[in-house]
Amino acid sequence: MNYRILLLAAASAAAFAATVAYAQTAPAADAEVDELVVTGTRTAGRSRLDTIAPVDVVTAKTLEQRGSTELAAALAATVPSITFPRPSNTDGTDAIRPATLRGQGPDQTLVLVNGARRHVTALVNTNGSVGRGSAAADLNAIPSTAIERIEVLRDGAAAQYGSDAIAGVINIRLREASSGGGASVTYGEYVTSFTGNHAGEKRDITDGRTITVSGWQGFKLGADGFLTVSAEYRDREPTNRSDVDPRVTPRRITSRFGDAEIEDLSLYANAGKRLNAAWEAYGWVGYQQRDGSSSATYRLPTDATQNIPSVYPNGYLPLILTDTEDFSIAGGLRGEAGGWRIDSNLVFGKNTIDFGVENTLNPSLGPTSPTSFQAGGLRYEQLAYKLDAAREFEVGLAGPLNVAFGLEARREDYAITPGEPGSYIRGPFTTLALGSRGFTGFTPSNAVDVDRHSVGVYADLEGKLTDKLTASAALRYEDYSDFGDNLSGKIAARYDFTPSFALRGAASTGFRAPSLQQQYFTSTAIVYINGAPFETGTYPSVSTQGVSLGGTALEAEKSRNYSLGLVWRRGPLELTLDAYRIEVDDRIILSETLTGSATAAAGTNARVIFDLLAPYGASAARFFINGVDTRTEGLDAVARYRFDTERAGSFDLTLAGNVNNFDVTNTPTTTVLPQPQTLFGRQAVLRFENGTPPWKVSSQADWSRGPFGATLRTTFYGDVLSPGSTADGLNDSKTGDKAIVDLEARYRFPFGATWAIGADNLFDTYPDQIPQNLNTSGAAPFSSFSPFGFNGRYLYTRLSVNW
Numbered sequence: 001m002n003y004r005i006l007l008l009a010a011a012s013a014a015a016f017a018a019t020v021a022y023a024q025t026a027p028a029a030d031a032e033v034d035e036l037v038v039t040g041t042r043t044a045g046r047s048r049l050d051t052i053a054p055v056d057v058v059t060a061k062t063l064e065q066r067g068s069t070e071l072a073a074a075l076a077a078t079v080p081s082i083t084f085p086r087p088s089n090t091d092g093t094d095a096i097r098p099a100t101l102r103g104q105g106p107d108q109t110l111v112l113v114n115g116a117r118r119h120v121t122a123l124v125n126t127n128g129s130v131g132r133g134s135a136a137a138d139l140n141a142i143p144s145t146a147i148e149r150i151e152v153l154r155d156g157a158a159a160q161y162g163s164d165a166i167a168g169v170i171n172i173r174l175r176e177a178s179s180g181g182g183a184s185v186t187y188g189e190y191v192t193s194f195t196g197n198h199a200g201e202k203r204d205i206t207d208g209r210t211i212t213v214s215g216w217q218g219f220k221l222g223a224d225g226f227l228t229v230s231a232e233y234r235d236r237e238p239t240n241r242s243d244v245d246p247r248v249t250p251r252r253i254t255s256r257f258g259d260a261e262i263e264d265l266s267l268y269a270n271a272g273k274r275l276n277a278a279w280e281a282y283g284w285v286g287y288q289q290r291d292g293s294s295s296a297t298y299r300l301p302t303d304a305t306q307n308i309p310s311v312y313p314n315g316y317l318p319l320i321l322t323d324t325e326d327f328s329i330a331g332g333l334r335g336e337a338g339g340w341r342i343d344s345n346l347v348f349g350k351n352t353i354d355f356g357v358e359n360t361l362n363p364s365l366g367p368t369s370p371t372s373f374q375a376g377g378l379r380y381e382q383l384a385y386k387l388d389a390a391r392e393f394e395v396g397l398a399g400p401l402n403v404a405f406g407l408e409a410r411r412e413d414y415a416i417t418p419g420e421p422g423s424y425i426r427g428p429f430t431t432l433a434l435g436s437r438g439f440t441g442f443t444p445s446n447a448v449d450v451d452r453h454s455v456g457v458y459a460d461l462e463g464k465l466t467d468k469l470t471a472s473a474a475l476r477y478e479d480y481s482d483f484g485d486n487l488s489g490k491i492a493a494r495y496d497f498t499p500s501f502a503l504r505g506a507a508s509t510g511f512r513a514p515s516l517q518q519q520y521f522t523s524t525a526i527v528y529i530n531g532a533p534f535e536t537g538t539y540p541s542v543s544t545q546g547v548s549l550g551g552t553a554l555e556a557e558k559s560r561n562y563s564l565g566l567v568w569r570r571g572p573l574e575l576t577l578d579a580y581r582i583e584v585d586d587r588i589i590l591s592e593t594l595t596g597s598a599t600a601a602a603g604t605n606a607r608v609i610f611d612l613l614a615p616y617g618a619s620a621a622r623f624f625i626n627g628v629d630t631r632t633e634g635l636d637a638v639a640r641y642r643f644d645t646e647r648a649g650s651f652d653l654t655l656a657g658n659v660n661n662f663d664v665t666n667t668p669t670t671t672v673l674p675q676p677q678t679l680f681g682r683q684a685v686l687r688f689e690n691g692t693p694p695w696k697v698s699s700q701a702d703w704s705r706g707p708f709g710a711t712l713r714t715t716f717y718g719d720v721l722s723p724g725s726t727a728d729g730l731n732d733s734k735t736g737d738k739a740i741v742d743l744e745a746r747y748r749f750p751f752g753a754t755w756a757i758g759a760d761n762l763f764d765t766y767p768d769q770i771p772q773n774l775n776t777s778g779a780a781p782f783s784s785f786s787p788f789g790f791n792g793r794y795l796y797t798r799l800s801v802n803w
Contacts, residue, residue: 039151039171042404052492053155054578063144065711067760067796069212072099072139080658080696086789087129094260095292095322098131103662103692104167106136112171119349122378124517130691133590135517141288141326143232145214146268148175156561158510159474159490166510166559174270177218178226184800186212192792196243197772208239225273236262239791243778255779260294279335292322296438305433310367318438321356343388352379357439363432376419376442384410399464407457414516415449418442446522454480470494486511505564514554518624537618546623550670558585572642579635586626591679595620605673627668634660649705657697662689683723690721709746722783735767735786753801764793
């Protein structure tokens with residue numbers, strides 16, 4: 001344990017307490033109206049601090065006051081239970097990076113937009129990063145400028161919202177404005193330095209230049225409607241934190257390890273219009289085009305299987321291109337009929353990713369091989385219809401009983417399209433590797449086009465049983481065309497001892513349906529195992545290859561959630577503490593890579609695997625399977641205080657933290673091979689258990705006085721393990737306990753413009769480097785599991801104007 005970090009965290013807590021104590025004698029701020037929330041409750045008028053389950057509210061103002069314009073990064077900096085690592089050299093995951101809540105999988109948090117289920121990305125994460133094996137919603141596909149606020153429900157909610165809500169729910173509320181507008185331009189770059197293990201000398205680096213231009217405008221639709229249009233353009237250059245490569249002469253940097261190069265354009269429109277006194281029509285449409293370029297592993301000039309010296313005499317670094325389009329459109333009606341509040345909507349969402357590779361070759365084609373390829377693509381579509389109805393009844397309780405019921409029907413489609421033949425074929429040079437290096441194209445045998453449908457119905461009750469006791473219960477039944485049905489339930493209660501103090505708790509069951517991506521994704525690609533490349537096939541669990549290695553039809557993950565918390569408030573001071581326990585059975589995972597060998601003895605696992613895979617051009621295989629059980633226990637704490645002083649100005653102080661202990665309690669084993677073999681080994685287990693911080697504390701102070709303002713944020717991260725592949729743990733590495741300080745200063749001009757300058761990671765903090773003996777190529781000196789990335793100090797300036 002790094003005691004300096006603990007001292008800093010303790011000092012932050014002490015400073016918060018001292019400021020609160022001082023402020024008791026200062027003039028109190030005017031009481032703010034608590035934010036009303038709609039997530040986690042179907043009762044109208046619930047405030048953030050009056051809910052039965054914990055809900056964080058992140059406003060548009062909070063999202064704006066930092067350097068990064070990525071939505072997921074801003075959320076992770078604000079909500080301690082959210083982690084957003086920045087992996088590199090992980091194919092498409094470099095451009096579509098997942099976030100996690102309470103250490104669970106990225107696909108175990110349900111994402112809503114305006115209360116409606118958002119589609120997930122077509123990408124399934126298959127490499128060794130946080131979220132391996134998942135296909136999650138892409139938070140960064142929604143521009144911050146289109147958002148009014150985000151509500152984060154930190155509690156299991158599958159009984160209320162359906163599949164995926166095991167860890168909780170992120171509900172993105174789009175901006176609703178009939179007038180006014182705003183625009184901003186943000187420019188930033190990394191200005192940093194570090195000393196690499198191989199270079200042995202300090203390197204000063206300036207890279208990652210990012211320009212973001214965004215704006216929104218509200219328009220009237222008649223006398224009582226609105227149309228809010230938002231747009232954002234972002235151009236981010238890549239970063240590189242690779243060390244020199246000791247394998248080449250002269251020693252030089254041969255790799256690229258850092259943020260991918262990204263250019264994206266996002267357009268959103270949100271509208272609502274009253275039809276009469278009782279009914280309103282509403283809808284939204286969103287589109288993003290994102291082009292990404294990330295690197296693969298450098299190929300040495302002397303690698304006889306990967307390189308053709310006449311094409312690349314100095315070796316080569318393949319670049320993986322991702323062309324992503326994300327589209328959504330929704331329309332609905334809400335109003336009142338017969339005393340019931342009715343909300344009905346239809347939402348369509350689509351995500352497509354086309355892969356390309358450049359600065360590469362297909363070695364098996366020989367010296368005439370092209371050096372760029374189209375490698376195929378992925379597509380995911382979702383069409384969802386939802387009907388909600390709610391009404392309050394007087395049944396003799398201390399307050400009205402809110403009765404809600406509804407249904408949701410969904411159709412999902414998933415497709416893989418093959419690349420051009422040169423990206424996957426084996427040419428006449430059969431001793432050389434086949435397919436485009438860096439990313440092997442999808443083959444015609446990989447192509448799929450599948451769909452499924454599901455229907456869910458629910459009932460939800462919530463009311464005040466006594467003046468002090470509020471309780472709720474929910475029951476949801478869902479039926480899927482591919483794996484069957486599920487029944488989830490939830491009970492929750494809150495007891496207000498006084499207007500200032502309350503206890504709350506919940507118990508629920510939940511589920512997550514296997515995604516189409518997990519059921520049908522298939523590819524053949526190079527995977528490095530202990531430094532050696534293997535032509536690895538990823539197969540559906542029910543394919544011939546999958547079944548032969550122990551695969552079975554995927555079933556739904558099942559969960560049990562328990563929580564107990566307290567709420568305390570006094571004037572402008574508020575405190576919430578929420579303990580939780582999450583148990584997940586039969587979690588779906590991507591299996592270990594089972595390798596084959598032509599030289600192994602007959603009857604051994606390696607020989608059986610080789611004989612099975614040889615006809616498919618692979619020497620190793622993996623597949624998705626149920627069978628991992630997990631248990632998570634943790635605590636969320638949030639304290640906030642707001643006050644005004646006559647001389648110093650207004651202050652908004654927040655101290656928040658999360659402690660999270662994740663345990664894998666059961667793993668699957670295949671018994672169909674000659675010798676039993678684990679399908680989820682030590683490295684995979686430790687990635688689950690220690691791949692996110694065991695604790696995270698964030699202290700933030702927002703200050704304003706007249707035209708001046710500032711934000712100071714310090715985030716403390718617990719040590720994260722990057723496990724190695726050996727059983728003895730000698731090639732494990734850790735990121736270390738770290739503190740990241742962000743600072744922004746602002747000035748508001750009389751004509752409505754605001755100028756800000758700031759630094760994310762002001763003191764240029766890096767995670768601990770991977771030991772030199774584990775980074776023999778110099779390519780990756782830092783762990784991709786670092787919860788705050790590994791790019792160092794980011795300096796930025798922003799000019800914004802509102803009207």
